[in-house]
Amino acid sequence: MDLFPILEELTQKTPSKILLVVLDGVGGLPQQPGGPTELAAAKTPNLDALAQKSALGLLTPVYPGLAPGSGPGHLSLFGYDPFKYLVGRGALSAIGIGADFQDGDIGVRGNFATLDAQGNVLDRRAGRPSDEENRRIVAKLKEAIEEIEGVRIHFYTESEHRFVVILRTGGLGDKVTDTDPQKTGVPPLQSHAHDPNDTASAKTAAILNTLSERIREVLKDEPKINGALFRGISERPKFPSMGQVYKLTPACIASYPMYKGVASLVGMEVLPVEGVEDAPEGKIKVLQENWKRFDFFYLHFKKTDSTGEDGNFAEKAHKVEIFDALLPKLLALEPDVLAITGDHSTPSILKAHSWHPVPLLLHAPYLRNDAAQRFTEDEAAKGSLGHLRGVELMPLLLAHAGKLQKYGA
Amino acid sequence: MDLFPILEELTQKTPSKILLVVLDGVGGLPQQPGGPTELAAAKTPNLDALAQKSALGLLTPVYPGLAPGSGPGHLSLFGYDPFKYLVGRGALSAIGIGADFQDGDIGVRGNFATLDAQGNVLDRRAGRPSDEENRRIVAKLKEAIEEIEGVRIHFYTESEHRFVVILRTGGLGDKVTDTDPQKTGVPPLQSHAHDPNDTASAKTAAILNTLSERIREVLKDEPKINGALFRGISERPKFPSMGQVYKLTPACIASYPMYKGVASLVGMEVLPVEGVEDAPEGKIKVLQENWKRFDFFYLHFKKTDSTGEDGNFAEKAHKVEIFDALLPKLLALEPDVLAITGDHSTPSILKAHSWHPVPLLLHAPYLRNDAAQRFTEDEAAKGSLGHLRGVELMPLLLAHAGKLQKYGA
CATH class of the missing domain: 3.40.720.10 (Alkaline Phosphatase, subunit A)
Structure with missing residues (x-):
């Protein structure tokens, strides 16, 4: 009780x-x-x-x-x-790495992944890159992607294949599905709101789906890390x-x-x-x-x-x-x-x-x-x-x- | 559980x-x-x-x-x-003094108070009267006020400035606000039902507001104890x-x-x-x-x-x-x-x-x-x-x- x-x-x-x-x-x-x-x-x-x-x-x-x-x-x-x-997984990762994570922000756990030419997942962990390699990719993403539809996108290295994304602006919900399909041979999933009438969460899902595509564009010439999978999408708990x-x-x-x-x-x-x-x-x-x-x-x-x-x-x-x-x-x-x-x-x-x-x-x-x-x-x-x-x-x-x-x- | x-x-x-x-x-x-x-x-x-x-x-x-x-x-x-x-405060006071407190009754904790000529609270405890003085006032109220709108009113001395009122009849609710403003310089509050559609509680509030006025009339010549504040209005729990x-x-x-x-x-x-x-x-x-x-x-x-x-x-x-x-x-x-x-x-x-x-x-x-x-x-x-x-x-x-x-x- x-x-x-x-x-x-x-x-x-x-x-x-x-x-x-x-x-x-x-x-x-x-x-x-x-x-x-x-x-x-x-x-x-x-x-x-x-x-x-x-x-x-x-x-x-x-x-x-x-x-x-x-x-x-x-x-x-x-x-x-x-x-x-309860603290959502994305929020806990954001907190755990000491990111600037504020009320109204959405925290997302990312996996760097390897996708094949058809866009199917080859390796959900992109061969477990070094932290240094992770930081190089994160720097590249920061440079290329600053915002989507007015929402600020912040990238952070966690370790190996793990990174954190923080979406910043008011009006975003976290009742959305993961894009990580949890298996290989299939493309990353589209995120969607659990409840289609939940416009705040629908906006988050739309931004994550766009972000997924933008990351593939930015990393299209990378040999291993050429995609990202999102999980544990959660707002900072109040x-x-x-x-x-x-x-x-x-x-x-x-x-x-x-x-x-x-x-x-x-x-x-x-x-x-x-x-x-x-x-x-x-x-x-x-x-x-x-x-x-x-x-x-x-x-x-x-x-x-x-x-x-x-x-x-x-x-x-x-x-x-x-x-x-x-x-x-x-x-x-x-x-x-x-x-x-x-x-x-x-x-x-x-x-x-x-x-x-x-x-x-x-x-x-x-x-x-x-x-x-x-x-x-x-x-x-x-x-x-x-x-x-x-x-x-x-x-x-x-x-x-x-x-x-x-x-x- | x-x-x-x-x-x-x-x-x-x-x-x-x-x-x-x-x-x-x-x-x-x-x-x-x-x-x-x-x-x-x-x-x-x-x-x-x-x-x-x-x-x-x-x-x-x-x-x-x-x-x-x-x-x-x-x-x-x-x-x-x-x-x-849970036992409400008014009910617990009624029980604590051994009052005749039955199913359907409403118990109310009362404070004897001093009001000024404008009706504002001067002293929420009327200078902490003796128990004897409390009993004298309670006897006066018993004599003067026996019922309001068909509801029987029972007064009991608790101690010093504290007394208990029991409202008796079926059909009364206890989801009402206190009349005690918890400060001086303002008049006693009007009681009202938390939910205006709750007619049983609205009736209790109306009776308490009338009782408040009746008590002032009865005690208008008293030098110190010339008003009453009601708190913790609660029915006998079932x-x-x-x-x-x-x-x-x-x-x-x-x-x-x-x-x-x-x-x-x-x-x-x-x-x-x-x-x-x-x-x-x-x-x-x-x-x-x-x-x-x-x-x-x-x-x-x-x-x-x-x-x-x-x-x-x-x-x-x-x-x-x-x-x-x-x-x-x-x-x-x-x-x-x-x-x-x-x-x-x-x-x-x-x-x-x-x-x-x-x-x-x-x-x-x-x-x-x-x-x-x-x-x-x-x-x-x-x-x-x-x-x-x-x-x-x-x-x-x-x-x-x-x-x-x-x-x-």
Whole structure:
């Protein structure tokens, strides 16, 4: 059920500050039965000390058995039901590459393809070109195609054969079919609106069909990349903002485009972070400098996920230790409510996102006694917070921060 | 999701008896980290002995982070989804003061207000009069205004500036706007139906507008209380009864109007209780005398909540001890299923309802082994029942009582 109408009524603005730290993919698995997980193997004196005066629990971000992508995982942590607040594929790609993607824009996932002389698809991925080759083609398209019927066309490289198109102007709908036929030997499909009376979507379909032809003209002398297939055509979703629902003034501190994009969808102000890659020190500096301006901070660390995806157990444990060393700086800011958790598990033995619950640590007023001694999966299972769903986290944080009034008399 | 259609099909009438004891606001918090809660501090030899042969668990009455009022807290324990089975504010006030409030009646929350010579609101609370002054004005209104357009008007004192009006006759709707402008310097608003085609609600609005004028006439010589503002106009809700859904013959044993009112909404027979205030002994006597007539008893004790609201840790613990002393009399009746829990937590350090889960004790046949040794928050967290939601309690009690058939073949 969607608790937003109720939360909108019950939340109140207060000076208290909430800091939500997301260690991406932090949950793990032992390398062999009985062994430690990455979190258990890490030496984390600061997290250990904090855990002993905090409450812990386990959090299933989306649903038991479901390994969430970054979108649903994060939306859940922000309190947005990931089965209701959907982000279309095209929109997610546009957000993921950090494109300039605004309200009213339509995001489209493109595949560069090889077509034969009759216009039938020979290879739906054009032999998987290099990113460099992709960029060369995208530059050529940008040069040649700036607009169609008054709609601005923006091209972006994603990787290999994947690119993103953003259509900009008001009045476009996204209820249209893909042009990707999902097989070879046939021509690209014509896009059309699901409902012929939906003129906004019909306009999008017409533009995409023209764009398809224009791309073939521009690339007609290319040996491999001489066509494009469109999928996941979707507008930038319009979600209620955290300001509206929770009466928070929220900020995002993250380095990677995907996380900044999802944060912007829920109405966070995305603060610029200096430094390369995960930039942990740069993030702490931004947090310190902006501490007075906001009452909710989402602080994201990526590398616990990427090292898990690489299958590097020791390196994932090391990334936890790097966070542990930074923790005193977070505590020095004295957040009223501090939560540390993940958006999903990424066990290094799986080299992928998994469905396992993540540990949750809550340092806040009004906690019960807690048996958990460390921020690990095993200890969190003993914690006083029990086992929560991702969407249940925000109401709990708001309650501990004194921002949630009684429900009913 | 609403399980009622399924429960209606699966429940069966049997002779077994269920006793649900609600210690209002029983959940607590330690006064300092690591210290005992009120329950842990109380000396409870009888509860301890019972816990050792019972199963325990934690119950989140409504939703993580939500501190429930008495209405949603109790409805959840009775198995009524508190997000679906809503009680309007006016109805809840009428129920809370124990007014004669019947099906088809409309309940209205009134504020006595001070209006200036132009009819603008000077003070929305008329200087917060004493309850005695409130009663004097209510008596004057009762005398002067008995009906409007064939609708009977009943006035009740609530407290200070708050009073309740009940409109009695069939054919009235409650989809109308408030007359309280929520600010001073403007006249009271005219009530109107949300939908002008809703004639039943339009009639209510017309009556309230007339009532507003009549009250001003009657009170025109009063120095302070010379007007009234109406809010939360709502009919007595019509909920499916526990008899219908569970095939139970349920009884309520409670002293305070609010709890008797909520029990009557779900179709319990409210048994009269002798004695003052919480009247623990009086309640036990009623339970004993009526033991044969019913198969479900809701037995309510209020003082664990009121002492928590007062912030009196020691006194709250003492109220638990008073209940502990009565427990052998409950056990002597040999209920087939005995559940002891709360409708929400009221930690004395918060002096208010809170969102923390409450302990649940279940003494019944067919229990698994259980590690919990006492009826406390910490021990309940170790219990074999795990962590439940309020609405999940009734199916569990019905199952242990042998009243719930297999779901599906």
